[in-house]
Amino acid sequence: MLQKFQNHLLHNFQFLNGKKLLLATSGGIDSMVMVHLFQQLEYKIGIAHCNFQLRGMESFGDQDFVQEYALANEIQVFITQFDTKAFAEDYKLSIQVAARELRYNWFYEVLETEKFDYILTAHHADDNIETFLINLTRGTGLEGLTGIPEQNENVIRPFLLFSREEIEAYAKVNTIQWREDSSNTSDKYLRNKIRHHLVPMLKELNPNFLSSFHKTETYLQEAQAMVEDASIIVYQQVAKQEEENIHFDLNQLKKLPNYKSYLYQWLNEFEFSAWDDIYDLVESQSGKQVFSPEFRLLKDRDFLILSPINFVDEKEEYLIEENQEEVKIPLNLSFYKVADISIVSNKTIFVDANRLQFPLVLRHWNEGDVFQPFGMDGKSKKVSKLFKDEKLSLLNKENTWLLCSKNEIVWIVGIRQDNRFRIENNTQNILKIELE
The missing domain is CATH 3.40.50.620 (HUPs)
Known part of the structure; x- marks a missing residue:
């Protein structure tokens, strides 16, 4: 020996x-x-x-x-x-x-x-x-x-x-x-x-069972190696990495003759166990989810989205004082006093600073939140309705923050400004807020 x-x-x-x-x-x-x-x-x-x-x-x-x-x-x-x-x-x-x-x-x-x-x-x-x-x-x-x-x-x-x-x-x-x-x-x-x-x-x-088993194991290992090679090739056609999330294109996935096997091969390492529920997600309505201990698989229209579980604390909030020029957590926001407005975008807004009540509050959205979209004078809209119109996934909704002045929304950060804090001709104190 x-x-x-x-x-x-x-x-x-x-x-x-x-x-x-x-x-x-x-x-x-x-x-x-x-x-x-x-x-x-x-x-x-x-x-x-x-x-x-x-x-x-x-x-x-x-x-x-x-x-x-x-x-x-x-x-x-x-x-x-x-x-x-x-x-x-x-x-x-x-x-x-x-x-x-x-x-x-x-x-x-x-x-x-x-x-x-x-x-x-x-x-x-x-x-x-x-x-x-x-x-x-x-x-x-x-x-x-x-x-x-x-x-x-x-x-x-x-x-x-x-x-x-x-x-x-x-x-x-x-x-x-x-x-x-x-x-x-x-x-x-x-x-x-x-x-x-x-x-x-x-x-x-079978007195030679150990030898026979070793041969069988070798054949299975070779078959598994072929499966892994095929899985990598197909993965590149179906999946796309976006930051820490993986998006599986269902239109491409359903063209495969045996897509369930590919899903199993791709997702098994993430410790999922409810495989029938995962396979059902392909034909389920948007918003359905399946969880493993540390990950979740979400159906979002034409995609399955794999992401780490990040538990959202709905009560989590951050205060921004009047003379504060930047915020690093949870978002990277900058605040500038400016004399005039420039290009407005989803990541840059200009507000009338005299209408703000400090400290501003940065918080998660809640069911029932209402705001007045920029450009719609006096008309209110539920934040949840905006999310639906923008076709945001559940993950996007959970990662959306609201910048608020007291109980009023100033900005659905990165998405839409509130009309109540807009710049007018007589605005004397302009604050530029930018998401970097």
């Missing part, structure tokens, strides 16, 4: 030579064999151990075991403890997901602070099969069937070519000590049920 591992590193991970490697080490057989092999090959390694405090004193026994091994072998060691249950409850996560988030966040922290180059985990071939079957039982796209990647940015998994049987045999021959995790014997978790019952049955049906 040592020679096989050395050849594997030489052909697939030659870039690890001379690098500083952080080995994720639970104390179990897989990670302890990985540590042993890297010691034999004299790589620069450190050990990182997480105590999730999920198994009482047994968890602390694992911690002591890893720490003692590192000290005895003069290996740099990093230990941390997590209140995993509390974290899972606070963020409404499963224990497994919470542990994974805590673990990798800490690994990356150690990677940066201690100047390691890569994180290495001891995931092996049987772990790969179990992950495939878990994803299959839950329902997944093609990418969920391509297995655990050997490399994901700075995370390397060099053990995926080894089976659990190979690892156990090497540990016994080399008298490697390890800790047994009592939770691995329980069928409480889906992974353990698959490990204890389904995988042995598959191996019984």
